[in-house]
Amino acid sequence: MKKTVQTIINLLEDEYEIQGNGNDNYVTNVNSTGNADTDSLVWISPTRIDKEQILATTKSKVIIGDHSLSLRGADLENKILIRVKNPKLVFIKIVNELFVDVPSFEIDPSAVIHPEATIANNVHIGPLSYIGKVNIKEGTIIHGNVHIKDNVSIGENVIIQAGCVIGGTGLNFTKDEEGAYHDFPHIGGVIIEDNVEIQACNVIDRGVLSDTIIGSKTKIDSFCYIAHNCIIGKENIIIGKTMISGSVKTGDNCWFGPSSIIRDQLSIGDNCFVGMGSVVTSNLDHNSKVMGNPARPVDDMKKLLKKFKTYIVDEN
Numbered sequence: 001m002k003k004t005v006q007t008i009i010n011l012l013e014d015e016y017e018i019q020g021n022g023n024d025n026y027v028t029n030v031n032s033t034g035n036a037d038t039d040s041l042v043w044i045s046p047t048r049i050d051k052e053q054i055l056a057t058t059k060s061k062v063i064i065g066d067h068s069l070s071l072r073g074a075d076l077e078n079k080i081l082i083r084v085k086n087p088k089l090v091f092i093k094i095v096n097e098l099f100v101d102v103p104s105f106e107i108d109p110s111a112v113i114h115p116e117a118t119i120a121n122n123v124h125i126g127p128l129s130y131i132g133k134v135n136i137k138e139g140t141i142i143h144g145n146v147h148i149k150d151n152v153s154i155g156e157n158v159i160i161q162a163g164c165v166i167g168g169t170g171l172n173f174t175k176d177e178e179g180a181y182h183d184f185p186h187i188g189g190v191i192i193e194d195n196v197e198i199q200a201c202n203v204i205d206r207g208v209l210s211d212t213i214i215g216s217k218t219k220i221d222s223f224c225y226i227a228h229n230c231i232i233g234k235e236n237i238i239i240g241k242t243m244i245s246g247s248v249k250t251g252d253n254c255w256f257g258p259s260s261i262i263r264d265q266l267s268i269g270d271n272c273f274v275g276m277g278s279v280v281t282s283n284l285d286h287n288s289k290v291m292g293n294p295a296r297p298v299d300d301m302k303k304l305l306k307k308f309k310t311y312i313v314d315e316n
Contacts, residue, residue, distance in 0.1 A: 036060040043091035151189035163201040169203035170228035
């Protein structure tokens with residue numbers, strides 16, 4: 001379906017400038033600048049050093065860019081450049097509004113729902129999902145093949161992708177005198193606050209005695225594990241294959257890189273950055289930036305790597 005330039009402009013909330021005379025241009029799809037056709041909507045990152053060349057060579061006739069870009073020559077007659085402060089954010093909002101299909105609020109007949117579950121009216125539950133004795137608020141989307149066990153509370157506008165298991169028991173046991181294992185009972189729950197997004201194939205364990213909590217607006221990438229009793233702050237970004245061990249408490253606005261590991265019982269302050277593959281073995285103060293195994297402050301790790309590189313060169 002054709003989306004006119006005026007339709008796109010009507011969605012803009014921030015200040016913008018229009019350059020070019022292609023007022024009759026329209027888009028039917030979105031694409032990258034290199035793969036775009038004449039009907040594609042594209043955006044150009046302000047950080048690209050070749051952004052002027054991209055603007056000149058892309059086949060797209062409707063482009064979103066920053067204020068430093070400028071159409072020239074024949075492009076002024078056949079292209080439209082929408083100049084904004086944050087092209088990526090504007091592009092995201094437009095695509096979500098015009099091109100992304102949102103699942104309808106309905107429960108697939110193949111889903112299994114516990115009779116004591118409390119589910120708001122405007123909730124989507126996909127095929128072959130199991131929903132235990134839980135509470136789910138409005139606007140939440142649960143895709144297919146999700147398993148949510150009892151004593152889980154899910155807030156508004158939460159997205160849970162396929163393959164997630166939420167509310168299962170973690171690994172917590174004690175040996176007796178004869179060496180037999182005794183599992184510690186998990187009678188806590190899971191609280192997922194509003195506007196959380198959980199990508200595919202995540203596991204979030206229920207609490208042992210208290211609850212595991214995922215703070216509002218937190219985004220969890222695919223294949224992550226969050227153990228029992230964790231309290232994850234608000235607006236955290238947790239990238240794929242991260243493992244957060246039991247009873248970890250994080251602050252707000254933290255970023256955990258791919259395949260990072262957080263040891264149990266730790267406290268992570270607000271605004272912390274944990275680099276890719278890091279193994280965090282001690283508490284982190286607010287605004288910490290660490291990397292490596294074991295994780296060290298980024299500046300210290302860079303110095304250590306530089307010394308190690310020098311040592312290798314000297315040895316050879």
